[in-house]
Amino acid sequence: MRVALFVTCVNDLLYPDTGRAVVTLLERLGVEVGFPAAQSCCGQPQFNTGYRHATEPLVRDYAAAFAGYDHVVTPSGSCAAMVRDNYPRIAARAAAEGRDEGLAEAAGAAVAKTRELTEFLVDVLGVTDVGAYFPHRVTYHPSCHGLRVLGLGERPRRLLGAVAGLELAELPGAEECCGFGGTFAVKNPDVSTAMGVDKARSAVGTGAQVLCGADNSCLMHLDGILRRQHEPLRTVHLAEILAATRERPYQPVERAGKIR
Structure with a gap:
């Protein structure tokens, strides 16, 4: 293969x-x-x-x-x-x-x-337990393309659920758009920001340390909002969580806000 x-x-x-x-x-x-x-x-x-x-x-x-x-x-x-x-x-x-x-x-x-x-x-590959270790409280945002076009469904959540040490918190309004939408954020910045603020508020309300997603474009949008609000909640791509192990723990890039 x-x-x-x-x-x-x-x-x-x-x-x-x-x-x-x-x-x-x-x-x-x-x-x-x-x-x-x-x-x-x-x-x-x-x-x-x-x-x-x-x-x-x-x-x-x-x-x-x-x-x-x-x-x-x-x-x-x-x-x-x-x-x-x-x-x-x-x-x-x-x-x-x-x-x-x-x-x-x-x-x-x-x-x-x-x-x-x-x-x-x-x-x-037929796997959900990939041998990952990520000892943090995480909430998951499903991006629109993954949710509505690809129909990823529960796949990301099943993978996260099998990560050792990870506590998965439900995100209220998870299926609502974060407001990024590529060129939508450029053409409609006020609406895009308002949608992102709503999503960020929901994520912070879960008490999670990490906001996870499978699209860095959405996470980039939300990370900008969270940093401007001086929230400690970090955004981390799903792949980086799944790649982390006890032997090779996740090493966050230094930027505003740290994993609590």
Whole structure:
């Protein structure tokens, strides 16, 4: 089984520890992980902003970069949803306009092998207990793409529930959007911030030390709000929790707010 990491733009530029955590975790489970250097953006920013034609080359690039791999694993429900849900739409539209040029084949290949991290762990590897240790009270925010497009359901919670030392606190209004939404946060900053403030308030109210999610874009939005409010609640990607063990405990990056 040949497995590749699709790290995504946000993680590559801002949260490289999440990508490292995915590799650490999968290697601990006996998976050899490849990292094709040709990978780039999945095209979500372009597509969501209306530049559909500009997205088409990125579909081909994605398929080419991960050719030869059986599975492409990504720590981002948002980017996984872009590939699985929007690549076929992009290819179908191009074909309808007489501009297919192999796009349908590329999209099909990409869709068939792309899995969000928790999907890969639970559905492909068949594991929920990954040998993690994280002695903190944690609350989990399900991002919209993972929840509504990929249908991740209870997979992340099952993985968190099996982590030694972790106390999982229920997040009130968990299925409500945090307000990030990519370009939505740029175009509607006041609404986006208000939604984030509501979500942050709910998270703080759980008494958790850590707000966990499977999308660093959402966590980035909420982390900014929490730091501006001087809350000690930290945001941590699910992969970093699952990669932590007693022998290799989680080492938080120094920033405002510390795990209590």
